Structures are given as C-alpha cells and as structure tokens.
Amino acid sequence: MKRREFLQSLTAAAALLAVSPHLVAKNQSSFRFLRPPGALDEDEFLRNCIRCGKCGEICPNRTIKFFSTENGTDSVDTPYIVPREQACILCMKCGDVCPTGAIKSIPREMNAILENVEMGTARVDRSLCLSWQGKTCGVCYRACPLQDVAIRIGRLEQPHVLKDCVGCGLCERSCIQIPQAIRIIPNRSLSKSA
Template structure:
C-alpha cells in the first residue's frame, strides 16, 4: 500500500499510481485486442472457411459466429446422439476444435433432437418441432442422380426423407424434387443415396464461416 509516514494514504502517489495503472491497463487492453484479433484472423482461421458448404452443425445450432462463441465444447450433444451422427472436430481444427459436426454421407441426423435438449450452453437451441429445424438444404445433382439421368429407378432419398411429400416429392421414375422451404437438411437423403462414390443428393449447410 502506498502510504505516507503518518499512515494516511498519499493521495498524490495514489493518483500517480492510478494513472500508471490506467496506462498499464489500457496498454494491456490494447495488446489484448491486437493479440486477439491476430489470433482470430490468423492462427484460428483454419481452412474450414474455404470449404464452408459442407459442414453441417447439429439441429438448432445458432448462426456460425455465435455458435462458435457460445459452444463450450463439452461433448454432451455427441453423447446424447443415438445415431452417432454427431462428431467433434479434432485438435487440429483451430477454433472448430471440439465443436460438433455431422457428415451426413456417412451417418445422418434422424432429428430426434436429443442434442438440443442436453446442450448446456444454448448454442443448440431447443427446436419445438423437427420440421422447424434448418441445418441446410438438400441439393440434387441431375447428372449423378440415376432417376434423373435416365439410368435407373431409385427413390431412395424420398423413402429416407422424414418429411416426405413435403421436403422431397417424387416425379417420373421416382426422381426427387427438393422443396427448399420444407427441407430441414437432416441429410438422411444423402446417407441413403445409392450413388456411393459421389452422392447425387447432398445437404449444403449454407453456413457462413467467414
């Protein structure tokens, strides 16, 4: 404590110290800002951003920047996921490390919404009804889809769709038509698609990772 000989506080010294403190504090804050921004722009900005179309977040996820900020990386969603579709980014993924994602091609979400119920951070927001989920939108590649390119009769995506006749309707030779307003982006169609080496129907999350 800064004190004069008589034990009372030395106001001048205190003021000076305070000033120095304020100076120090502002320098520290400035440094913090610089370092933080550098981290945000540099080290943590992994290549995920460039390939943003593909990453699906679990249902009810907040928009991307908020999601990354709010998610506490706690595994609960992955452990609550009965289909095992929710996976977590590994340690090399920068700011995505520990956050949940879904590769629908390998295993898609069945919209049980258990993850939104357990999420302790609110980054997966509870959704009242599965039809209100918006994880992304399915997109059909007409050249690859066997029902559309004239080489087959399939209909797998329609069968798999939990909102069939709303999100996906069938046409000639069971060819799918995706209705964007109803599609929740669960990815069950992508998982079911029988064109294995390169899925003819894919869910594009449409998330901005910038």
C-alpha cells in the same frame, strides 16, 4: 525488456488476436460439415458452446462427431455432422441436453422442426442421379423423414427438393450412387457474419 517495448508488443499481440477470427474465417477449410440440428449461427455457436460433448454423448445414432484441430483453433472440440457418414435422425435430443443453448431445445414435432432446424438444404446433381438418368431409384425420397414436405418425386421417381428441407442428410446418407448424387449444402456458411 523495457516497459515501453513490452507494452508495445502487448498491444500488437492484442490487435493480432482481435483480427484473427476474421483471418480464420477467410481461410476456413472446404471441408463440408453440418452443425447439430437447432445450432445457433456459426459465430454465436462458437461463442456459446462450452465443448462439454454432451450432444455427442446423447445422440442415439452416433451422428455427432467432434473436431480436433482440422477446422481451425476456434472450433476445436465442437460438434459436427458429416451426413454421408452418419446423418441426423431429427430426434432433437442434443438440443435438450445442451446446457448453454448453443443448440436450441426444439420439441420433436414437425412444425417446430421445420421452423427451427436449418442445417442446410439438399441439392440433387442430375448428372449423377440414377432417376434423372432414366434408371428409376427414389431411395432419397424414401429415406426422407419429411416426405412431400422437404422432397417430392416426379416422373421416374426423379427427386425434387422443396424449400422446407431442413438438411438432416438422410437422403445423402442413403443415396446408392457413388459419389452421392444428392448432398446437403450447409446453411452454416450463409449465416456466418464474419
């Protein structure tokens, strides 16, 4: 290969690499997952996470799982949470143990958690929810660690999600309806800048 051709292919490869994060972001799978509590915005998180796996290793509830290649090459070995499988109990240990600050260290107090944790927000599907269909349930309210702050119940135990919901997913985990009538809409996609 001549030097000029080599340089040309090198520039082309570099250009391709430079735009590839945007391509990946556009083609992201619809797989719904959360990042651990206190994680930075998705772009910043991927830039800071060194894939050490300590957040998963410290998690007492075995909530945190790790990606293989299913979410694209840039999030291989990064932590994620699927709340229906195992939800976050807001113990905040993962932030304490994260060496790079990709997951912020947050004290385990209500105000600090309300202020810093934005994993997502719960949303109720009223056509599936037992209480909204007239069969008194209220399980999601009872599972919530932030009762009357993140979720409130009305007549027939009908759940109303309030704007302070941090998205821990304990309501989704505990919902007795199949499929679940309450689920967390991840905040991650909203803060993604790409």
